[in-house]
Amino acid sequence: MNILNSIDALRAQISIWRRNGETIAFVPTMGNLHQGHLRLVEVAKTKADRVIVSIFVNPMQFGKNEDLHSYPRTLEADCQGLSDYGADVVFTPTPEMMYPRGLDVQTYVEVPILGDLHCGASRAGHFRGVSTIVCKLFNIVQPDVACFGLKDYQQLAIIRQMVIDLSMPIDIVGVQTERAEDDLALSSRNGYLTAEQRAQAPALFKILKQLRTQILAGNHNYRQLEQQAKQQLIDAGFTPDYIDISAQSDLALATNKEQKKVVLAAAWLGNTRIIDNIVIEEV
Template identity: 80%
Template sequence: MKIINSVQALRAQISAWRQNGERIAFVPTMGNLHNGHLTLVDVAKSRADRVIVSIFVNPMQFGKNEDLDNYPRTLDADCAGLSAHGADAVFTPTPQLMYPRGLDVQTYVDVPLLGDLHCGASRAGHFRGVSTIVCKLFNLVQPDIACFGQKDYQQLAIIRQMVIDLSLPVEIIGVATERAEDGLALSSRNGYLSAEQRAIAPSLHTLLQQLRSRILNGNHDYRSLEQHTKQQLNTAGFTTDYINIADQTDLTLATSAEQAKVILAAAWLGTTRLIDNIEI
């Protein structure tokens, strides 16, 4: 497995694969990889001849009071895991390489409406940072397909819309959320949880499952259901950011029983923000 840290080397490798007629899959990450990330690599490998993974902690998607400086960076362990799962190359750019003029004057990509809801409402600029870096990485890697986890449901929807709006020739593959045995969605930020918080954390998924059951049993008073589940989460020890029952297509709040729906949730345990979702 090659470790690439320059644009010149990246383009040379992509060109060599293209000359051989090989299909390229891409998995963008911020590192500190867990089994969810490695599953993305497995799916990518099953659909392409070559798999390239990026590891880049993107400063553009972090807010002023978020955990950029403390975000775990575990490159050696990440590369060992990627090599074991058959990745062909890892691209490890620096912020200076990706944003040579600095963030304040960097051209950006913004997906309106989808990026303003849910997490976008409480993390101003976050999804602009996500869509900008993913678009830039797509332009550098020029993959045939790219794999993203469905745990970040809103992010996946935004990337799909960006690809459509900008006519990018990339097929976006959504991969089911990987969970621990107790139901907690795998996340790099789970490592921030204390032992006591880790014991509470699976309640997020449990309560979403209960909410889903209430809806399937015929309760369509969505706003009241959201409020009830929020209270349950807070009682369990969370500080809830939001619980929203939304339309799967445009992520606006659901109002009709006929809509295909998704429950989106974000909640804090101490200083750790957890997200999860469940489709209906």
């Protein structure tokens, strides 16, 4: 496995593979990798001849009071794990390389409407940062396939829409969320949780599963169900950001039983923000 930290070196390697007729799968990450990230690499290896993983803590997607500087950086361990799972290249650019003129004058990509809902409503500019860096990485790598986790359901929807709108010939693959034995979705930020908070955290997905059961049983009073779920989160020790029963098609709030649905949620435990979702398989 090669570790490359320049765009020119990465493009040179990609050119060799392309001349050999090899296909490329791409997994963009911010590092501090866990089993969910490594599962993305496993899936990527089934989709293409070569796998490139990027590790870049993207300053554009962090808000003013968010955890950019404290976000865990574990490059050595990440590279060992990626080598063990068969990645071909790890691309480790710097902010100066990705934003040479600085963030204030950087051209950006923004997916309207989808990027304004849910997490976008409470994290201004977050999805602008996500779509911009993913677009830039796609332009550098020009992969055939890119893999993203379904835990960040809204992010995946935004990336898929960006690829359609900008006519990028990339197959976007969503990979099922990896969970701990107690059903907590794996996340790099789980490491911020205290022991007590870690014990509380699985309640979020438990509440989502209860919501799904109620909807499948025929309860279509979605706004009331959301309010009940928020109260359950509060009772479980969370500070809810949102819990929204949404249409899968456009992530707008679901309004009728015919729509295929996904329940999206974000809540705080202390200083740690946890996101999760659950898909409603039936209408």
